Amino acid sequence: MALLQWSDDLAVNIEFIDSQHRELMNGVNHLHSMATQSPPDQGRISDALFQLLEHAMNHFIAEEEMFQRLEFPELPEYKSHNDAFNLKAQSIIQELGDNPTLCSDTLEYLKNWLTEHILAKDKSYAKFLNRNGIN
Numbered sequence: 001m002a003l004l005q006w007s008d009d010l011a012v013n014i015e016f017i018d019s020q021h022r023e024l025m026n027g028v029n030h031l032h033s034m035a036t037q038s039p040p041d042q043g044r045i046s047d048a049l050f051q052l053l054e055h056a057m058n059h060f061i062a063e064e065e066m067f068q069r070l071e072f073p074e075l076p077e078y079k080s081h082n083d084a085f086n087l088k089a090q091s092i093i094q095e096l097g098d099n100p101t102l103c104s105d106t107l108e109y110l111k112n113w114l115t116e117h118i119l120a121k122d123k124s125y126a127k128f129l130n131r132n133g134i135n
C-alpha cells in the first residue's frame with residue numbers, strides 16, 4: 001500500500017505545482033515500496049533517494065522564482081522552510097555515502113516533510129497566487 005495518497009485536499013490549483021507535488025509523492029511511495037522489499041536493493045534505493053532530493057530542491061527553486069516575480073511578501077519565511085529541508089537533504093546524502101541503508105526514520109521524515117510542505121506552506125500561498133492570476 002502506498003505511503004502517501006494524493007487527494008483533492010492537497011491540490012493548490014496551480015497546475016505545474018500540483019504536478020510536481022504528485023511526482024514528489026510518487027517518489028516517496030517508490031522509495032517506501034523499494035525499502036519494504038525483501039531483500040531491499042540498496043543501490044536502487046540510493047539512486048531513487050538521491051533523485052527525489054534533487055527533484056525536491058528543483059521544486060523549491062521553481063516556487064521561489066515564481067514568488068520573487070510576484071513579490072510574495074512571505075518569501076523570506078518560505079525560503080527558510082526550504083533551506084531547512086535542503087540542509088537535512090544534504091545530511092541525508094552524506095549519511096547515504098557512509099551507509100546506504102534507507103532507514104525508516106528517513107522515510108518518515110520525507111513523508112512528514114512533504115505533507116507539511118504542501119498542507120501547511122503551499123496551501124497558504126495558493127490563494128495569493130490565484131489572486132495574481134496563476135493557476
Ligand SMILES: [Fe+2]
Pocket residue numbers: 017021059063117118122
Ligand atoms: Fe511545493
